Amino acid sequence: MWRWTDFLDVDAIRPSLASRAxxxxxxxxxxxxxxxxxVSQRELALNLMAREHLGSTAMEGGVAVxxxxxxxxRRIVTCLGIHRGGLAFGAAEDGLVRIFVGLVSPLDxxxxxxxxxxxxxxxxxxxxxxxxxxxxxxxxxxxxxxVQAEEEHLSPRHDVALGR
Numbered sequence: 001m002w003r004w005t006d007f008l009d010v011d012a013i014r015p016s017l018a019s020r021a022x023x024x025x026x027x028x029x030x031x032x033x034x035x036x037x038x039v040s041q042r043e044l045a046l047n048l049m050a051r052e053h054l055g056s057t058a059m060e061g062g063v064a065v066x067x068x069x070x071x072x073x074r075r076i077v078t079c080l081g082i083h084r085g086g087l088a089f090g091a092a093e094d095g096l097v098r099i100f101v102g103l104v105s106p107l108d109x110x111x112x113x114x115x116x117x118x119x120x121x122x123x124x125x126x127x128x129x130x131x132x133x134x135x136x137x138x139x140x141x142x143x144x145x146x147v148q149a150e151e152e153h154l155s156p157r158h159d160v161a162l163g164r
Contacts, residue, residue: 001154002112004078004119005147007103009036012079013139017100022089023049025081026066029102032079037104039073044104056090058097063124064089067103069113076105076116080142082134099124099133123149 012032019025023045030045037044047068051057058064079102086096101120105113124130129149136142 003150003154004116004123005143005150007076007078007116008080008143008146010139010143012036012077013142014079014081015136015138015142017081017083019083019087022052022087025083025087025089025100026052029066029079029081029100032081033077033102033104037070037073037075037077039070039104044068044070048102052090058090059121059124061124061127061130062086062096062098063101063130064097064099065101065103065117065120067113067117069105069107069110071107073104073106076103076109076112078103078116078120082136082142099130119150123153
């Protein structure tokens with residue numbers, strides 16, 4: 001079974017984003033993903049912006065998941081950035097966005113792209129995990145929190161609790 005964290009390198013986690021505007025944060029996220037995806041930061045940022053123009057990727061709980069698919073991306077890559085002060089981003093219904101997750105996928109991975117988006121949304125729906133991420137001190141701690149949350153989510157006990 002694949003995991004979101006299979007597509008999230010510790011080098012692509014930034015505990016304190018420096019951006020002060022939505023377009024800046026998209027450039028910053030693109031910079032975290034571009035090397036592993038094998039695409040230019042500029043091209044990736046432009047595609048993330050185009051996706052945001054179609055509709056905001058902001059969700060409840062102060063989370064946004066800017067994402068796109070590119071024909072020449074080498075593989076699925078994600079990143080995670082924390083904006084300590086929060087940023088007005090798209091149509092977030094409950095205020096500022098503090099947790100940004102970027103995702104880029106090759107064109108031939110449409111199903112997996114959607115599955116990764118769903119896994120990200122499911123895990124970050126948990127207010128406890130979001131709170132832990134916001135106070136985490138390093139990329140390693142953030143990744144460890146996500147690995148633990150994903151393990152718990154995928155455990156057989158979780159499936160029994162959900163009646164599966």
